[in-house]
Amino acid sequence: xxxxxxxxxxxxxxxxxxxxxxxxxLHTLTSMDLGDQIQxxxxxxxxxxxxxxxxxxxxxxxxxxxxxxAGNEDNVRRGVNICLEALKHSKAENDILAHVTAxxxxxxxxxxxxxxxxxxxxxxxxxxxNTPLYDMSIAVLGTALAKEREFAAQGVPVRTATLIVTDGAxxxxxxxPRDVAxxxxxxxxxxxxxxxxxxxxDGGQTDFRKIFQSMGIDDRWILTPDNDPHSIREAFEVFSKxxxxxxxxxxxxxxxxxxxx
Numbered sequence: 086x087x088x089x090x091x092x093x094x095x096x097x098x099x100x101x102x103x104x105x106x107x108x109x110x111l112h113t114l115t116s117m118d119l120g121d122q123i124q125x126x127x128x129x130x131x132x133x134x135x136x137x138x139x140x141x142x143x144x145x146x147x148x149x150x151x152x153x154x155a156g157n158e159d160n161v162r163r164g165v166n167i168c169l170e171a172l173k174h175s176k177a178e179n180d181i182l183a184h185v186t187a188x189x190x191x192x193x194x195x196x197x198x199x200x201x202x203x204x205x206x207x208x209x210x211x212x213x214x215n216t217p218l219y220d221m222s223i224a225v226l227g228t229a230l231a232k233e234r235e236f237a238a239q240g241v242p243v244r245t246a247t248l249i250v251t252d253g254a255x256x257x258x259x260x261x262p263r264d265v266a267x268x269x270x271x272x273x274x275x276x277x278x279x280x281x282x283x284x285x286x287d288g289g290q291t292d293f294r295k296i297f298q299s300m301g302i303d304d305r306w307i308l309t310p311d312n313d314p315h316s317i318r319e320a321f322e323v324f325s326k327x328x329x330x331x332x333x334x335x336x337x338x339x340x341x342x343x344x345x346x
Contacts, residue, residue: 090124096234097227106230106271113264114227117220126184126228128195131235136180139236140332141196141245142172145225146205147285148187151253152212157285160314161212161250162205164321168248171325172199177332184228188221188251189214196232218251219258222265222300225249226272226280233277244277244338246328252285252312254296266301273301279331279341281306283320288312305343 094115101111146161165185172181181199186192193209194202203209226247233243255262272278282302284293286309297307310320323344331341 091127091231091235093120093123093231096231100230100234105275107267109267110271113223113260113267114230117223117260119224119227122191122224123228123231125192126186126195126225127232127235128182128184128197131232131239131241134182134236134241136241138180138242138244138334140177140181141229141232141243142168142181142183142199142328142332143225143229143245143247144168144183144185145221145247145249146185146187146193146210147216147218147251147253148189148210148212148214149216149251149253149256150213151216151287155252155285155287155312157252157312157317158210158212160317162210164250164317165210166204167318167321168325168328169199169202169204171329172332173202175199175329175332177334181332182232186221186225186228188217215257216251216253216255217257218249218255218296219260219262219265219300221258222249223260223268226265226268229278230268230272242277242335244331244335246279246331247281248324248328249280249282249297249302250285251283251293252287254291262296262299266299269301273303277338279306279327281308281324281327281344283308283310283324285310285317286312303343308344
């Protein structure tokens with residue numbers, strides 16, 4: 086764990102002063118009560134990682150009641166575990182940190198070496214609650230940004246891949262899609278962040294592409310699997326292949342062009 090908490094206002098303020106994020110993004114990150122959420126997810130201190138470069142995997146999973154009602158808890162668990170296992174077999178395994186968060190529970194576990202990342206099971210992942218998609222997307226992406234800046238202060242280059250998974254539209258957030266989009270745009274322009282999203286079909290009630298695009302996520306990084314075990318597993322496999330390629334250094338990262346290039 087971090088030996089001492091990061092001063093997140095200073096971290097984000099410095100990012101703004103370096104024109105890495107806009108004033109709008111700075112306001113979003115500092116006006117929300119995100120401090121505890123981000124601190125809890127930062128995990129192992131950057132100075133405890135002996136790597137010349139680092140790849141951060143972040144997964145935000147929906148644990149709302151609709152996941153349970155649709156019988157998809159095991160499908161989501163298996164899907165996340167597919168991603169974790171794939172990266173554990175990456176050539177860059179020793180340089181990868183993983184962090185998993187749920188919409189309602191919050192941090193399932195903070196950033197830690199991928200080899201130490203536990204699988205999702207019935208104990209650490211159960212679906213019950215609302216869908217604060219926008220608020221938690223900001224929290225997870227803000228955590229990735231804070232962790233990246235922590236490593237940057239140590240002179241260590243960082244690349245990231247974040248997957249946002251949901252089976253429904255936002256319910257319960259204080260922030261709006263434009264707030265997420267501002268942060269996403271700032272991260273994308275740096276060209277070292279992949280931000281992907283998966284919308285599991287809810288019977289056609291939700292236009293996931295429209296929602297994710299309103300959050301600033303490129304269409305080529307959006308997956309919309311049918312609501313069945315095979316389709317959900319296949320979607321996670323598609324993301325995991327991109328994440329593995331992206332984890333293997335700057336040259337490989339630059340060649341990853343999305344699911345629908």
